[in-house]
Amino acid sequence: xxxDCYFEKGFIDEIFELLNKYDVVNGNIVFDSDNxxxxxxxxxxxxxxxxxxxxxxxxxxxxxxxxLNDIGNxxxxxxxxxxxxxxxxxxxTNSDLKVCWKTTHSIHHLPTxxxxxxxxxxSYGTGDYYRFAILKQYYNNENFVNYELKRYKKLxxxxxxxxxxxxxxxxxxxxIGYLIGFFKYRxx
Numbered sequence: 001x002x003x004d005c006y007f008e009k010g011f012i013d014e015i016f017e018l019l020n021k022y023d024v025v026n027g028n029i030v031f032d033s034d035n036x037x038x039x040x041x042x043x044x045x046x047x048x049x050x051x052x053x054x055x056x057x058x059x060x061x062x063x064x065x066x067x068l069n070d071i072g073n074x075x076x077x078x079x080x081x082x083x084x085x086x087x088x089x090x091x092x093t094n095s096d097l098k099v100c101w102k103t104t105h106s107i108h109h110l111p112t113x114x115x116x117x118x119x120x121x122x123s124y125g126t127g128d129y130y131r132f133a134i135l136k137q138y139y140n141n142e143n144f145v146n147y148e149l150k151r152y153k154k155l156x157x158x159x160x161x162x163x164x165x166x167x168x169x170x171x172x173x174x175x176i177g178y179l180i181g182f183f184k185y186r187x188x
Contacts, residue, residue, distance in 0.1 A: 002059040004110045005029075011105035015062035023067050023097040027060025028106040041166040042117050044159065046109070048167070056089035056099065060107040070095045084127070118173040125177025126184070 011027065018025045031046040033039035050057055068075070071091040076084040092099065112120070155167055 022100040025062035121173035122177035125174035129181025
């Protein structure tokens with residue numbers, strides 16, 4: 001649970017009920033907006049980032065304590081300052097654990113300001129360099145430029161022009177953070 005989130009009534013009960021059938025529950029996240037065009041665009045971009053890669057993300061994550069041996073005997077890599085849930089997701093999805101991918105109830109993320117959103121994107125980029133460096137065995141070797149071009153082609157169909165520009169600025173902040181991570185974490 002993040003400090004800028006709140007649970008819908010029934011969310012916690014649903015997570016506990018689902019943990020009777022599954023080892024991990026990836027709870028649905030709703031990104032609230034302030035109902036203005038910028039806030040709505042940020043929320044749509046955050047929802048896209050949360051769902052496009054089929055990763056398990058906190059803050060709506062329910063996990064049985066008994067799975068620790070199945071995922072390498074640790075919860076999070078403490079060297080990762082951002083994107084630690086993605087690293088956990090790879091260990092979970094590469095195990096034989098049963099995962100529930102959607103819940104009926106949701107956890108809500110409070111609206112995010114544009115500047116806070118860009119800072120988060122930058123920080124995710126910094127953390128992702130480290131994540132990609134230690135998890136390269138989980139990624140296919142598709143050319144990064146080809147991957148991004150395919151992604152942007154899909155985004156142009158899903159987003160209006162303003163939302164697409166917001167996503168581009170998010171990506172610019174992310175890639176700047178990634179470059180900082182490259183210089184900070186790379187091994188000579």
